[in-house]
Amino acid sequence: MARFRLPLLTALGLFVAVLALAAAFTDRHYMLLSVVLLLAALLPLFIRLERRPLQSRELVLLAVLSAIAAVSRIPFAALPSVKPVSAVVILSAYVFGAEAGFVIGAVAALVSNIYFGQGPWTPWQMFAWGMIGLTAGWLRTSWLLSKRAGLLVFGFLWGFLFGWIMNIWVIISLPDAFNWRLVAATFAASFYFDLAHALSNVFFLAVLAGGWTKVLQRFRKKYGLLQE
Structure with missing residues (x-):
């Protein structure tokens, strides 16, 4: 997907810029930030619409996977x-x-928080899950993800990276002045939750990787969905 690398990088840049600006806003602006990030996540799709017709069933597929x-x-x-x-x-x-992957990750965070509750953490979750999808897509032909063990290692590492991204939001949102003891305490407090996320990623990837991947690949090949 080299031809879409620039739009993806642009969308990623917008994500980072909005998250950086989020520190200057009060919590009541989190929904506005979430909408801006959602538009940023959809930017690659808008570019694709200009370069080639995007089939309606491709949009349906992305919506279904985001909902799942x-x-x-x-x-x-x-x-x-x-x-x-x-x-x-x-x-x-x-x-x-x-x-x-970028779109599915970002949209899934926003939609799931309709049930779990929206808040200033939502844009950060959109960014974190979007990055999981983005990096998985970029590395899907690499030696790491070409093997099942590498896929599990990738999921394990992202369990911690996801938590570390969310820790940045926690540190920024705290009223206390920044200091390294605060950073250490925040990361130490999140270790159990990050480990649980990492291990759960390994478990769900081990369970779903075989059958789930084959079903998706069959849909992609049969209907020509999201071809490069």
């Missing part, structure tokens, strides 16, 4: 940080590419 990723959080709501969302985003990006 979002709804998958609900059955595990009682288990902190245990959720199949990351696994669904990774496998979707593995089959359909970085563009789709």
Whole structure:
């Protein structure tokens, strides 16, 4: 998906810029920030519309996968940080590419928080899950994701990276002056939750990777969905 690398990088740049500006806004602006990030996530699709007709069934596919990723959080709501969302985003990006993974991850975060509650954390979750999809799509032909063990390692690492991204929001939102003890305390407090997320990613990827990936690949090949 090299021809869409620039739009993806542009969308990623907008994500980072909006998150940087978020520190200057009060919490009541989080929905506006979420909408801006949603538009940024959809930017690659808008570019694709200009370069080639985007089939309606491709939009339906992205919407369905985003909904599956979002709804998958609900059955595990009682288990902190245990959720199949990351696994669904990774496998979707593995089959359909970085563009789709980026959109699915960002939209899943926004939609799932309709149930879990919107807040100033929503834009950061959109960014984190979008990055999971983006990197999985970029690395899908690499030696790392070409092997099952590498896929599990990738999911494990992103369990921690996701938590570290959310830690940045926590540190920024705290009223205390920035200091390294605060940073250390924040990361130490999140370790259990990050580990739970990492291990759950390994579990759900191990369970879903075979059958789920084959089904998606069959749909992609049969209907020519999201071809490069």
